[in-house]
Amino acid sequence: MSLRVGLSAVIVAAIDGLPHVLATRGGDEDGLEGLPFGAFDPEGHRTFEIGLRDWVSAQTGFELGYVEQLYTFGDLGRELPTARLDSGSPADRVISVGYIALTPEATEIGGAFDAVWRNWYRYFPWEDHHADSAQAIISPLSDQLKKWADSAGSPAASHDRWTRASIAFGLDDKPWIEERVLERYELLYEADIVPEAWRDRAETSPCSLPERVTGTPMRSDHRRILATGMSRLRGKIKYRPVVFELMQEMFTLSALQETVEGILGTKLHKQNFRRALDKTGFVEGTGEFETATGGRPAERFRFRREILSEQAALGVQTPKQR
Structure with missing residues (x-):
């Protein structure tokens, strides 16, 4: 070989x-x-x-x-x-x-x-929980996962499957954990819901869910x-300031929050986000302002990269909206 x-x-x-x-x-x-x-x-x-x-x-x-x-x-x-x-x-x-x-x-x-x-x-459309379409995607996936759980060979096996699905996808009042992207995808693969599961077996998928739900293979x-x-x-991004590697040299705090929200796929509490950011000392104002914001000019900030050599820099806190 x-x-x-x-x-x-x-x-x-x-x-x-x-x-x-x-x-x-x-x-x-x-x-x-x-x-x-x-x-x-x-x-x-x-x-x-x-x-x-x-x-x-x-x-x-x-x-x-x-x-x-x-x-x-x-x-x-x-x-x-x-x-x-x-x-x-x-x-x-x-x-x-x-x-x-x-x-x-x-x-x-x-x-x-x-x-x-x-x-x-x-x-991965089911990962975007700050979009209005989030529930419209999670709901049909949940239905398919329930069918998969019910198809197990015994009540114990069905319970185990549904427990795994609930933990991964935040069902039955369990919390949604952003970092479990791979766990969710592999569960959908195991349940024959994503098309790659059938393709890898050279079979035709009977799953009727559209690509906007199962994602582009x-x-x-x-x-x-x-x-x-x-x-x-x-x-x-929660324990190291790597999000700044995605930012331009100068940025507004709104742009920084939007980027963090985009990565996590969730909405953050604006005031709490900024208060937590202030405590880190990661950013400092430049005295320049962004005028193309559609509202009051927003100050541009820079990442204090030198802080990485001054202390063990933690990540950006991500307080969610309630």
Whole structure:
């Protein structure tokens, strides 16, 4: 069996306060989009991260900023037997080392790389709880999960399935936990609700839910990799100030809050958010004002990057609206 190592990148930028990921088009017989993915050259690259940066730069002309390794994805069957990473021979098994990268600018992608910036809720519509359509998406998913739970072979197994679904999706008065993106996706996969579950078995899905509910599928296991990146970022902004890697050099506090809300998929309490932000010392006013806000001019702020060397900087507090 031949073994190949590839590098996958969840590249995130905030556009109008909403998180977008760089998605590749083409390269799949079904025309599915995927994540940037390339071969690791063990002779030419000293580390995986160097390989990722070089590969993305060469293919897209895009220079990565903040980069963090996510996970290694190597499940048997995750790629078709004929999967290729380059012009070489097919690989029997492809292992992918996943990374998340953050950028303050969603620049136009050039070169020979066919890619586009996509709102990540295109792939995970049930994760956007600050949208008016949230309940209209959760409700049919809940119905399908209940059918799946009821179809288990025994009352105990049915109870176990529904308990897992309730915890993951915040049903039956359980809290919604933003970081459980991967857990929710894998549960929908196990319940045969997302189309990848049927595709991977080369079967036709009988699920009648529309794509606006189940999300746009991606090639291979790229939606699972994206879910891993979303989970990591949602959790990390609460204990490290990585959200500022998505902001321009100067920004308004409203733009910062919109970006945090976009990542978490939930609404935050404005006054409490700003009070908590003041306590961190992360930002300082520049004395310049944004006049294109449609209302009273808003002061522009900057991230005090030097604070990272002054103290162990915590994340941005996220007090929710009640």
